[in-house]
Amino acid sequence: MGGLTALAVVVVAYTLVASKLDRWWISGPMVFVAAGAVLGPAGLNVLPLSVTNEAVLTVTELTLALLLFSDASTVRLREVEGDAGLPTRLLFVGLPLTILAGALVAHLVFPEIPWAAAALIATILAPTDTALGLAVVTNRSVPTRIRRALNVESGLNDGIATPFVTLFIAILAAEEGLGDRAWGLEALKQIGLAIVAAVVVGYIGGKLMVFAKDHGWTSDVSEQIAILALALLAYEGSVAIGGNGFVAAFAGGILFGAATRRRLDESVQFTETLGLSATFLVWSVFGALFLGALFTHGLSAQPVIYAILSLAVIRMVPVALALIGTRLRPATVVFMGWFGPRGLASVVFTLLAWEDIEHADGGGMLLQTATWTILLSVVLHGISASPLVARYGSYVASLGDVPEKAPASEPRIRVRDLAGRRGPEGQQLQEAE
Numbered sequence: 001m002g003g004l005t006a007l008a009v010v011v012v013a014y015t016l017v018a019s020k021l022d023r024w025w026i027s028g029p030m031v032f033v034a035a036g037a038v039l040g041p042a043g044l045n046v047l048p049l050s051v052t053n054e055a056v057l058t059v060t061e062l063t064l065a066l067l068l069f070s071d072a073s074t075v076r077l078r079e080v081e082g083d084a085g086l087p088t089r090l091l092f093v094g095l096p097l098t099i100l101a102g103a104l105v106a107h108l109v110f111p112e113i114p115w116a117a118a119a120l121i122a123t124i125l126a127p128t129d130t131a132l133g134l135a136v137v138t139n140r141s142v143p144t145r146i147r148r149a150l151n152v153e154s155g156l157n158d159g160i161a162t163p164f165v166t167l168f169i170a171i172l173a174a175e176e177g178l179g180d181r182a183w184g185l186e187a188l189k190q191i192g193l194a195i196v197a198a199v200v201v202g203y204i205g206g207k208l209m210v211f212a213k214d215h216g217w218t219s220d221v222s223e224q225i226a227i228l229a230l231a232l233l234a235y236e237g238s239v240a241i242g243g244n245g246f247v248a249a250f251a252g253g254i255l256f257g258a259a260t261r262r263r264l265d266e267s268v269q270f271t272e273t274l275g276l277s278a279t280f281l282v283w284s285v286f287g288a289l290f291l292g293a294l295f296t297h298g299l300s301a302q303p304v305i306y307a308i309l310s311l312a313v314i315r316m317v318p319v320a321l322a323l324i325g326t327r328l329r330p331a332t333v334v335f336m337g338w339f340g341p342r343g344l345a346s347v348v349f350t351l352l353a354w355e356d357i358e359h360a361d362g363g364g365m366l367l368q369t370a371t372w373t374i375l376l377s378v379v380l381h382g383i384s385a386s387p388l389v390a391r392y393g394s395y396v397a398s399l400g401d402v403p404e405k406a407p408a409s410e411p412r413i414r415v416r417d418l419a420g421r422r423g424p425e426g427q428q429l430q431e432a433e
Contacts, residue, residue, distance in 0.1 A: 002046060004048075006046060014031050025382060027131075029132055030382055032279075034287060035284055036283065036286060037291045038287075040292045041289075041292045061246075062232065065245055067344065069202075069230070072250050073202075073260075087149045090153040091156055093321070095160060097322065099122045099161075103119040103123075105122075116168055117172055123165050124366075125314075125374075129341050130151060131341075134385070135389050139393065143404040143408075146336065158250075193242050194248040195248075196243070198238070198254075200237070202255035205230045209264065210259065210261075220267065223264060224269075231253070290371040290375075303368040304372050308376070311373065316337030320337060341377045343377070350367065
């Protein structure tokens with residue numbers, strides 16, 4: 001049996017028992033990371049994947065682009081206008097502090113690597129992915145304010161981190177003589193051209209879709225296909241003119257949402273679902289290539305130490321600092337700090353970085369560090385989500401009138417797994433166990 005055939009069998013098998021596995025705390029990423037490890041070069045060696053394979057890189061990049069566009073276009077910022085403090089603190093205080101703390105720790109743990117590499121490692125591992133702990137944002141025993149803040153954070157922080165990833169890759173490549181010395185101008189050019197592409201595709205495209213919809217020229221299916229095409233066009237159009245495709249996809253999604261005033265959120269779900277399907281392959285790539293390299297080229301203690309610190313300290317301390325003054329209970333602060341799983345964005349960013357700086361100082365260490373951090377996150381956040389949510393929910397329920405329980409509207413949960421916890425308000429959200 002060929003590798004792709006075997007992987008297709010795994011996809012079918014998983015889709016048939018997704019909800020059952022979820023009750024056993026087994027997530028989709030766990031399944032496909034394991035499948036990739038078994039089928040990849042370090043296992044049965046039947047899955048034809050390699051880091052330099054153009055098809056692999058294309059699929060992983062387009063997957064992130066689709067999810068960046070759909071996430072940004074459907075995050076309902078107007079819903080948090082009266083309670084914007086929590087997501088704003090997490091995104092604009094917690095995220096920069098996480099990158100700074102990650103860079104400092106990386107410099108201490110890996111004194112032999114340059115500062116640019118330390119900053120790149122930190123930035124790659126800063127974005128969060130609720131797909132690895134979806135029980136946190138779907139279980140109604142967790143206060144709505146907390147679920148919504150974590151949901152908005154995970155929907156936007158990968159897009160916010162993207163320009164910094166681009167910048168640090170350019171700096172590191174320039175320092176190692178692998179790229180343009182004028183890294184500042186190059187990074188600004190890529191971001192500027194990406195914004196141009198985002199305006200043209202996201203905002204103007206969104207306005208055209210609203211105009212066509214109001215005149216009865218579209219159908220539900222044509223709207224779904226059009227949104228998918230716009231997401232791809234934002235990415236590919238930006239790349240074609242020399243811009244950063246991920247920045248364009250993220251900014252294009254924000255502008256599309258603003259132009260359509262979220263009237264097409266339901267149609268965006270098609271793009272989300274296609275992106276979800278593609279994540280199966282991305283997680284398999286992670287298992288086949290990253291884990292294979294990890295266990296076949298010797299183990300080092302430094303990446304493991306950094307990975308543990310990344311999950312237990314590097315995010316949790318900045319989140320605690322960002323939430324000072326909110327009057328949230330310490331248990332809530334710890335809960336929000338812990339549930340910052342590293343996921344798809346970190347995998348794709350690592351592939352991009354590896355493509356550009358494979359032979360740079362710290363390149364191999366970056367790959368090992370990212371792999372260990374993502375692997376531990378997939379396992380630890382996946383198995384801890386349900387039990388910790390139940391325990392935290394019971395704790396909050398025992399409290400009286402606390403800031404955590406302030407009235408708030410339900411978040412829109414993005415389609416990121418097949419366990420049935422999806423969709424807009426009220427659709428198959430978990431109740432307390």
